[in-house]
Structures are given as structure tokens and as C-alpha cells.
Amino acid sequence: TLHVDEPSAHVDWSAGTVRLLTEPRRWQSSGPRRAGVSSFGISGTNAHLILEQAPEEDRPTAVETAAPLLLSARSPQALRDQANRLRAHLAARPGIGMGDVAYTLSTARTVFKHRAAVLGADRDALLTGLTALAEGREVPGVVRGKAVTKSRTAFLFTGQGAQRVGMGRELYEGFPVFAAALDELCGHLDPLLGRSLREVMFDGPAETLDRTAFTQPALFAYEVALFRLVESYGVRPDVLIGHSVGELAAAHVAGVLSAGDACALVAARGQLMEAATSGGAMVAVQACAEEVAASLPEGDAVAIAAVNSPGSTVVSGDAVAVVATAEHWRERGARVRRLSVSHAFHSAHMDPALDKFRGVAATVEFRPPVLPVMSDLTGEEATAEQLTSPDYWTRHIRETVRFADCVRGAEARGVTAFLELGPDAVLAPLAAECLSADALSADALTAPAVRRDRSEAQSLLAALCRLHLHGVAVDRSALVPPAGIVELPTYAFQRRRYWLRDTAAEPGERLDGWFWTAVGNGDTEALVDTLGLTPGQVAAAEGLLTAARRWREEALRAVAVLDGPPSAGDAREGGADGLPQSPDALAEWLAGHDRAGREGLLLTLVRTTAAEVLALPGPDDLDPEADFLDVGFSSLTAVELRNRLCTVTGLPLPPGVIYDLPTPRAVAAYLDEELGEREAVGEPTPEATA
Known part of the structure; x- marks a missing residue:
């Protein structure tokens, strides 16, 4: 311990082997190391945490490209200054290995909210990227981001149509985790398909891979192996979304199906759908689903196959009727694209496959999911009863894929980062079209793990970096090859004079x-x-x-x-800064504003009050997403901020409010909710009752 050098007389030290450690000593241990860590005095709370050494795990092989330089700071200007200091340091020391630099930045630096990743093939490219970052220029290879507080993540599993010959070869050769997962699944699928699926994926002609009987198993195997690889970097999804056959991949990694049962189901699905009624067509129409549905002929000739975004709808069915529908929308000025498919999926053309598939589904074992899975059929989170029902998966072949509703449902559950697991960027741009204006203004992330026009390894590295920049937990040490720790510039503090x-x-x-x-x-x-x-x-x-x-x-x-003119509240019982000083003045200050306006005013109130408590020059010096503890709040100042807000709002805020709600924006949202509930029930303010 740091502050105790005499054992307590209230403990019988002779009864065991525990000793008070009053000076450093080498740690001798024959098994897993365990340590106790105590924390005293934070808001009067004493905490004790026992840590145990983690077991050794297989680590992904480092990406075969120059390791990324990961930087972070507490403000955009500090981030630019940090890049400039690092660039100057490296330029003056050409002998420093960039691998050591990347490793040091990834493992020996504190991570702040404003972040950047500099990617490049060699030293010159990395230095060029650092220069651009320092100057605030947007260039390829430099990615900026701001970590979102309590970010939740969704994985998107791509559906049929994204397949390409060669998909997975680079990942298979470079990453043992991916290779092991793909080999396991191919071991189940090859006997069911009658040939090597890996050969079809890596080397076979496109005509073979495009056959539904091979396309769906190939996509399933690729996406599950990619999931295992991303998972090995420490990335854990909060929600899973699969597009058509992609939902089978999602169900498997969620624990609904074992590897063997999932492979049996996906192989039967592909074979039966390929053997269904031929002669159909599918067309993507740039229009909303409601308008497209109103334009369809009566009967089962054409159906809505997928609602991919508010402005992207896919129709499927008889070729003649589908083409006529496409021409109707083309004449109205909408973009229309015929999909390269052999069958009319998710239409009446799939009816002959349903009973046989239901029979196969009845032979496999289903289990409740351990991860939330959004349902293509409902657009809501799938229940355990749905995911474990053969009828659900049979309907899955025939009914509309409601991808847009799934994305909206995930957003409603707090998801701000969407990572597509597939051989190309298909769902990521569609997901961006589905998000609300609030999510987009908050810099929600939609990213593909792999793109067909780039190296698979480089695409994966860039995607993982973007997740890290967004605030998703990523094992940063796994992004770079093991190397040494080197001396680098310390933090670029943004100093300010406070003299009279x-x-x-x-x-x-x-x-x-x-x-x-x-x-x-x-x-x-x-x-x-x-x-x-x-x-x-x-x-x-x-x-x-x-x-x-x-x-x-x-x-x-x-x-x-x-x-600008003073706000409406400036003349209403305001302080020197024009802010209200009592619950009645606050109610008048907020009156007449919509929700966004109220939240903005309350955010100003919280930032201004917090700045006053910390003696900062003004509210602009306190970022709305800044962590209160990071900017200097202590137990004493936390209570002072809480007391001031209680006085202004009349709300009985808990003493530890900034520990539960660690940012000004979070506190403002809480105040808005509590004040709204008080107004809804007509509860008078404390001053009114007095």
C-alpha cells in the first residue's frame, strides 16, 4: 500500500499467510496472478476489486500492411497539435521504427474522445498523413472521429448478390482465426454440396458461385468466419441484423443453431430455392414501399421482396409483370435497376420450396439466442419463440425482408455504429439512408468490414480503426504487430493564461x-x-x-x-449571464420551445453552470460530450454543481448525478425528461408550494 506502513492491531496476522506489503517486492507466483485494488474516498464510497490474470488467447495475425498510427486528444485543436508534435519528432529521428511507434501509440497512451487514425503503406505515407492531420486537411488514409458515449454496435450480415469469386482468399491466407472458422464450416457444408465450397469461393467460375445452391452457403460461411475474426479483435455486437440468408448467419453466431445444424439448414435453403419456380425477375426501384405497393397489379404476380431503405424497394415475381412495374416507375422518373438473379426470391415463385424446407427445419435443434437478433419478418427484435420455430424460417424464404425497419429498430435501442460483415459494401450505405436525422447529426457510423475494390486486409483494418474512433471497444494492441515501446512526444496541452x-x-x-x-x-x-x-x-x-x-x-x-438580440429569457429573473435562477424563471425560459429547443437551452444551462463551478472562462470551454471527471470535477465540485442545478430546476437531483450521467448532454437530457414529467402531472414547483 502507498500510505500504510504499520499493520492494523485489529487483524490477527498470525492466522494466515496474508501480509501487509510496505515496500516493493518481486511478485512470485506459480499460477494465475491475482491482485486486489482498493479505491477510497470517491463520494464517501470505498471499493475493492479483485483482478485475475486472463488466460492466454489466440490473437489475430497482424494485418499485412503498415500498422496504423492511433492518436487522440481532448479537443480537435489538441489532436492537430498532437499530430504536428509527432510528425516533427519522427522527422528529426529517421531511425525510429514505425512499427515501434504504432505499437507505443496503441498500447501506452491514454485514449481521449477526439481521435484519428493515420494509415499508410510506408513511413513517407504515414508522415504525409500526420502533416495533413496537423493541418486539418481531408486526405485518403486519415480518418477522424469523436467517440460516442456508451456507443452500441450492430453487425449487418449481407444477403445474396454480394458474392464474388475470390472472396475470403486474402483473409484465409493472412488470418488463422478466419481460416479455422471457414475450414470448420466447409467441413460441414462440403458433403452436403458434393464439392469443395472453398474452391468455389476462391477459384471457381462465377457461374458456379452465382448458383443459389452455392451462393447462400458461401455467403453464410464467409460471414460467420468474418464475424469470428472481428470478434478476435475484441469487438462485441449488441444487436445482429441479417438480410435474408444473412439472418441465418446472425442466428448461428447468436447461438440459435449449432454449426452443423446451421450448415444443414443453409444448404437445404439454397438448394430448394434454386429448384423452385424459374422464369422470375427482381427489380430495385428508387421509391418508398407504400407507393410501390400501391402500383402493383392484383394477385401474386408481383410482390414486395425487400424494403431496404425509405427510398429503396425491391419487387419480385413474374418477369413480365415485374418488367411492366419497372417501366411504370421509370416513366415517373425513378431509378430502376434489374437485379442479376436466377429466381424471383421472396415471392410466390418460392412456394414450391416451403413444405420441403419446413421438413428440414423440423429436424434441427434450435436454442434461445444469447444475442439480440432483429427479425426480417417484423423489423423488431425476434423473440426466442420465433427464432426456434421451423415455421419462422420457412416464412423467411417467402415474405418481405424488412431491413429498413430492422435498422430503425436497432437505432431505437441505442445503436450508433453499424458494421457490415460481407464481401462488399451493400448494407452499410442502405443503413445510412435508414437512420434518423438525429443519428446522422450525431455522426452515427455505418461501415463495411470489406470492400470488393480494396484489399480485404486493408479494408478490415480501416473498418476496425473507424470503430475505435467512434468509441466502440476494440483491442488496439491487436491492430499492430508486437513491437517495442519507444519515447514519443507527450500530450499537446492547450495552455491558457489566467493572469489579470x-x-x-x-x-x-x-x-x-x-x-x-x-x-x-x-x-x-x-x-x-x-x-x-x-x-x-x-x-x-x-x-x-x-x-x-x-x-x-x-x-x-x-x-x-x-x-444577436438577447434570448427571451435574458430579461426574466436572470443572472448576469441571462440564465434563469429559479424554477419559475426556468419554466418561463423554456416555455414555447419545442423539444430540440428545450434540450438546447438546458444544455446551455448545464454547461454554463459547470463552467462557473470549475472557474472556466465560459460554457464554450466545456464540450457537451466531455466527461465531468475528465475535465476536473471532484466529489466537492460535483456536489456544488448538483446543488446549483437543484436550485434552478427545483428537482431533487441525486448527489452523484454526474457519476450516473457523466456528460453535460446526458444531464441536460435527464433534466428535460424530469421537467417534462413534472409538467405532465401538473406538479407545482417548490417555490409555488412555499
Whole structure:
């Protein structure tokens, strides 16, 4: 311990082998190491945590490309300064290995909210990226982001149509985790398909891979192996979304189906759907589903196969009727694209496959999911009863894929990061179209793990970096090859002077200050005495003061106009900064504003109050997403902030409010919710009851 050097007399130290450690000693251990860590005095709470050494795990092989340089800071300017300091440091020391630099940044640096990743093939490219980051320029290879508080993550599993020959070969050769997962699944699928699925994926002709009997098993195997690889980097999903056959991959990794049963089901699905009615067509229409549905002919000739986004709908069915529907929308100016498929999936053309598939599904064992899975059929989270029912998976072949509703449902559950697991970027851009304006303004992330136009390894590295920048937990040490720790520049602190104005000002400003004081006070005597004017010059001095005072008043009025008129609450029982000082004044201040306006005003209240407690120059010095503890709050100042907010709002806020709600935005949202509930029940403010 740091502060105790004499064992307590209240403990019988002779009864065991526990000893008080009063000086450093080598840690001898024959088994897993265990350590106790105590924390005393935070809001009067004492905590004790026991840590045990983690078992050794297989680590993914480092990406075969230059390791990324990961930087972070507490503000955008500090991030740019950090990049500039690092660039100058490396430029002056050409002998430092970039692998050591990347490893040090990934394993020996604190991570702050404002983040960046610099990617490049060699030292020169990385230095060029650091220069661009320092200058605030947008260039390829430099990715910026701001970590989202309590970010939740969804994995998207791509459906049929994204397949391509060669998919997975690079990942298979470079990553043992991916290779092991793919080999396991191919071991189950190859006997069911009658040939090597890996050969079909890596080397077979496109015509073979495009056959549904091979396409669906190939996508399933690829996506599950990619899931295992991403998982090995420490990334854990909170929600799973699969598009059509992709939901089978989601169900398997969620624990609904074992590897063997999942392979049996996906192989039967592909074979039966390929053997279903042929001669159909599928067309993607750039229009909303409701309008497209209203334009379809009566009967089963054409069906809505998928609702991929608010402006992207897929129709499927008889070729003649589908083409006629496409022409109808093309004439109305909508973009129309015919899909390259052999059958009309998710239409009446699939009816002959349903009974046989239901029979296969009845032979496998289903288990409740251990991860939430969004349902293609409902757009809501699938229940255990649905996912364990053969009828559910049979309907899955025939009914509409409601991908857009799944994305919206995930967003409603707090998901802000969407990672697509598939051989190309198909669902990620569609997911971006489905998100609300609030999510987009909050920089929600939609990213593909792999893109067909780039190296699979480089795409994966970039995607993992983007997740880290967004605030998703990623094992940063796994992103770089093992290397050494080297000396690098320390944090680029954003220093600010806090001296009194007369000593901090420039010499010219200090000399001129007396003059404007005299102008403001109309003090002719000060002007005469300081300048040593003669009696004959006094009249001129008085005229100068009058003209200068008039000019100053007009200038101040002009500045006030440029700054904008005061808010409606400035004249209502406000403090010096125009903010309300009581519950009644707060209610009047918020009256007439919509939800966004209320939240904005309450955020201003929280930031201004917090800045006053910390003696910061103003609310602009406190980021809405800044962690209270990171910017300097302690137990004492936390209570002071809570007390001030209680006085203004009249709410009985808990003493540890900033520990439960660690950012100004979170506190503002909580205040808005609590005030709204009080207004809804007509509860009077404490002042009114008094």
C-alpha cells in the first residue's frame, strides 16, 4: 500500500499467510496472478476489486500492411497539435521504427474522445498523413472521429448478390482465426454440396458461385468466419441484423443453431430455392414501399421482396409483370435497376420450396439466442419463440425482408455504429439512408468490414480503426504487430493564461487602458493631468472626450447587434449571464420551445453552470460530450454543481448525478425528461408550494 506502513492491531496476522506489503517486492507466483485494488474516498464510497490474470488467447495475425498510427486528444485543436508534435519528432529521428511507434501509440497512451487514425503503406505515407492531420486537411488514409458515449454496435450480415469469386482468399491466407472458422464450416457444408465450397469461393467460375445452391452457403460461411475474426479483435455486437440468408448467419453466431445444424439448414435453403419456380425477375426501384405497393397489379404476380431503405424497394415475381412495374416507375422518373438473379426470391415463385424446407427445419435443434437478433419478418427484435420455430424460417424464404425497419429498430435501442460483415459494401450505405436525422447529426457510423475494390486486409483494418474512433471497444494492441515501446512526444496541452488583464495585456493595451477609462467616466481632469495639457487645451480635451464617448457607445451598440438580440429569457429573473435562477424563471425560459429547443437551452444551462463551478472562462470551454471527471470535477465540485442545478430546476437531483450521467448532454437530457414529467402531472414547483 502507498500510505500504510504499520499493520492494523485489529487483524490477527498470525492466522494466515496474508501480509501487509510496505515496500516493493518481486511478485512470485506459480499460477494465475491475482491482485486486489482498493479505491477510497470517491463520494464517501470505498471499493475493492479483485483482478485475475486472463488466460492466454489466440490473437489475430497482424494485418499485412503498415500498422496504423492511433492518436487522440481532448479537443480537435489538441489532436492537430498532437499530430504536428509527432510528425516533427519522427522527422528529426529517421531511425525510429514505425512499427515501434504504432505499437507505443496503441498500447501506452491514454485514449481521449477526439481521435484519428493515420494509415499508410510506408513511413513517407504515414508522415504525409500526420502533416495533413496537423493541418486539418481531408486526405485518403486519415480518418477522424469523436467517440460516442456508451456507443452500441450492430453487425449487418449481407444477403445474396454480394458474392464474388475470390472472396475470403486474402483473409484465409493472412488470418488463422478466419481460416479455422471457414475450414470448420466447409467441413460441414462440403458433403452436403458434393464439392469443395472453398474452391468455389476462391477459384471457381462465377457461374458456379452465382448458383443459389452455392451462393447462400458461401455467403453464410464467409460471414460467420468474418464475424469470428472481428470478434478476435475484441469487438462485441449488441444487436445482429441479417438480410435474408444473412439472418441465418446472425442466428448461428447468436447461438440459435449449432454449426452443423446451421450448415444443414443453409444448404437445404439454397438448394430448394434454386429448384423452385424459374422464369422470375427482381427489380430495385428508387421509391418508398407504400407507393410501390400501391402500383402493383392484383394477385401474386408481383410482390414486395425487400424494403431496404425509405427510398429503396425491391419487387419480385413474374418477369413480365415485374418488367411492366419497372417501366411504370421509370416513366415517373425513378431509378430502376434489374437485379442479376436466377429466381424471383421472396415471392410466390418460392412456394414450391416451403413444405420441403419446413421438413428440414423440423429436424434441427434450435436454442434461445444469447444475442439480440432483429427479425426480417417484423423489423423488431425476434423473440426466442420465433427464432426456434421451423415455421419462422420457412416464412423467411417467402415474405418481405424488412431491413429498413430492422435498422430503425436497432437505432431505437441505442445503436450508433453499424458494421457490415460481407464481401462488399451493400448494407452499410442502405443503413445510412435508414437512420434518423438525429443519428446522422450525431455522426452515427455505418461501415463495411470489406470492400470488393480494396484489399480485404486493408479494408478490415480501416473498418476496425473507424470503430475505435467512434468509441466502440476494440483491442488496439491487436491492430499492430508486437513491437517495442519507444519515447514519443507527450500530450499537446492547450495552455491558457489566467493572469489579470492589466498584466496579461500587450504593452500598448496597458498604456491605452487609462484613456478609455477616462472616456467612460467623462474624466477631463485625468486627461489633462496625464497628458500635461495647458489651460488653453482643456476645451479641446473636453471636445475629444465627448466625441470619443459617442463613438464608443455607437461601437458597443453595433457589437451588440452583431452578437444577436438577447434570448427571451435574458430579461426574466436572470443572472448576469441571462440564465434563469429559479424554477419559475426556468419554466418561463423554456416555455414555447419545442423539444430540440428545450434540450438546447438546458444544455446551455448545464454547461454554463459547470463552467462557473470549475472557474472556466465560459460554457464554450466545456464540450457537451466531455466527461465531468475528465475535465476536473471532484466529489466537492460535483456536489456544488448538483446543488446549483437543484436550485434552478427545483428537482431533487441525486448527489452523484454526474457519476450516473457523466456528460453535460446526458444531464441536460435527464433534466428535460424530469421537467417534462413534472409538467405532465401538473406538479407545482417548490417555490409555488412555499
